[in-house]
Amino acid sequence: MTAPTHEQEPASGTDIDDEVLGLLRRADQRYTTGRRKLVAALQEGDGPLTINQILDVDDTLAQSSVYRNLMILEQVGAVVRIVTRDEFARYELAERLTEHHHHLICTSCGDVADFALDDRVEATLDRALHKAADTAGFAVDGHRLDLLGTCGSCD
Amino acid sequence: MTAPTHEQEPASGTDIDDEVLGLLRRADQRYTTGRRKLVAALQEGDGPLTINQILDVDDTLAQSSVYRNLMILEQVGAVVRIVTRDEFARYELAERLTEHHHHLICTSCGDVADFALDDRVEATLDRALHKAADTAGFAVDGHRLDLLGTCGSCD
DNA sequence: TCGGGGTTGAGAACCGTTATCAATCCCAAA
DNA sequence: TTTGGGATTGATAACGGTTCTCAACCCCGA
CATH class of the missing domain: 3.30.1490.190 (Ferric-uptake regulator, C-terminal dimerisarion domain)
Structure with missing residues (x-):
């Protein structure tokens, strides 16, 4: 999405959690269990996921909370919302956390x-x-x- | 949208109408007055237009007909539907008719x-x-x- | 001129998403 | 550890862009 800051090594595993934690803190938001599970689900797929795909990956998540938390994570800069051709939006970790x-x-x-x-x-x-x-x-x-x-x- | 077929001169004015007419005919569709006005409206803007922008340009058009005809024109290959960031879809003439x-x-x-x-x-x-x-x-x-x-x- | 299938347009329905709000959780102070 | 209170959750209602419905209309061909 963003112009490349070439060669910023991909944070992986708990590095991502740390980064997300910082981003949330900066906005006076907590990194709750649900949000951690959400971020974990996004790390699973090898591309942006729809809400339904996220719920399939982790069926302990509630739809309304997923929507709300994705919105928050996007505002904070941890997640990016993507619209392609179809009617479903897709979400993925921001490039600052990946590549x-x-x-x-x-x-x-x-x-x-x-x-x-x-x-x-x-x-x-x-x-x-x-x-x-x-x-x-x-x-x-x-x-x-x-x-x-x-x-x-x-x- | 499509990979460039370099240097196919931009059809303009009635050329576009002729092309659209052909595309519609090929699908057993008529090029009615409403559809002509729709294509004209799309030619106006210097970028893809939302439904509301189209209705602003030509307020004689009915919303439901605009939606239906844009869908038909897209199936026929005369128009492309574009989704950007916001909740509104945008439409523009296909590159085969422009550049x-x-x-x-x-x-x-x-x-x-x-x-x-x-x-x-x-x-x-x-x-x-x-x-x-x-x-x-x-x-x-x-x-x-x-x-x-x-x-x-x-x- | 007439018949009939394509087209129109106002309104209802659809469905992904967002807002609501009471119940719950979690941090911090005592 | 206990407790108060603000943040978070999740089931549900509401929202809004888009699609569907269907009777009225138009337009082409016989």
């Missing part, structure tokens, strides 16, 4: 997987984007690049 | 404007994307690149 990446969106089943671009390509892209934005009087704070097509399991 | 381009999405007011990238950048990007998609067993049929930031009028 800069893009999405493979399957136009058949709607599933979304992550992928990364070569750093060199990413750099030239970033340069071109900033130039284009400047001429349009637009202040960039990130870009979003998705690939549309058919995933392996839909062949 | 390959990308979107400047203002995270403040939600407005969306078009912009194009240098052909050279577009080409290297396309190459890198296809390579990435191949290794993921993904059949590409297009990409989507958006710039997120603040537009001029929101400074």
Whole structure:
């Protein structure tokens, strides 16, 4: 989502929890058990998850709480909300907690997987984007690049 | 939306109408007055429009008909539905009727404007994307690149 | 001119999401 | 440890963008 701060090693495991804890604290929010389970569920998938996918991963979570906590985690900067083609929103951990990446969106089943671009390509892209934005009087704070097509399991 | 078929000159004015007419005919659909007005409204804006923006441009159109006809025009390949950040979908003429381009999405007011990238950048990007998609067993049929930031009028 | 299938448009229904609010939990002070 | 009180939870109602319904209308062909 955000322009790459190249080579910020991917925090993993409890590192992510620490980071999320800090982000929540900064906003006078607690890192409750439910929120921990939510973050854990998001770490599971290899791409952004819908609410239903989250509830499938952990059926001890309540739908309304998941919605509310995802909203809070997004405001705090720990989670990003993504809308693709279908009617469901998807959520994933913010790049500050993972790595800069893009999405493979399957136009058949709607599933979304992550992928990364070569750093060199990413750099030239970033340069071109900033130039284009400047001429349009637009202040960039990130870009979003998705690939549309058919995933392996839909062949 | 679709990978660039470089240098297909932008059909304009009645050319677009002719093209849309053909697309509709091929699906046994008529190009009625309402649909013509809809296509005209989409040509107005310099970016994808929401339903409300369309109704503002032409208040003789009925909301339910606009929704239905946009759906039909999308199935036929004349229009593309776009979802950005907010809760409103946006619609624009398909690239086959215009030109390959990308979107400047203002995270403040939600407005969306078009912009194009240098052909050279577009080409290297396309190459890198296809390579990435191949290794993921993904059949590409297009990409989507958006710039997120603040537009001029929101400074 | 007439017949009939496509199209229209006002309103109802749908469904993902958000707001509500009483019950519960958890931190901090005593 | 106990207790008070504000944050959090979760079942449910409300919301709103979009889709569906269906009678009235239009338009093309015979």
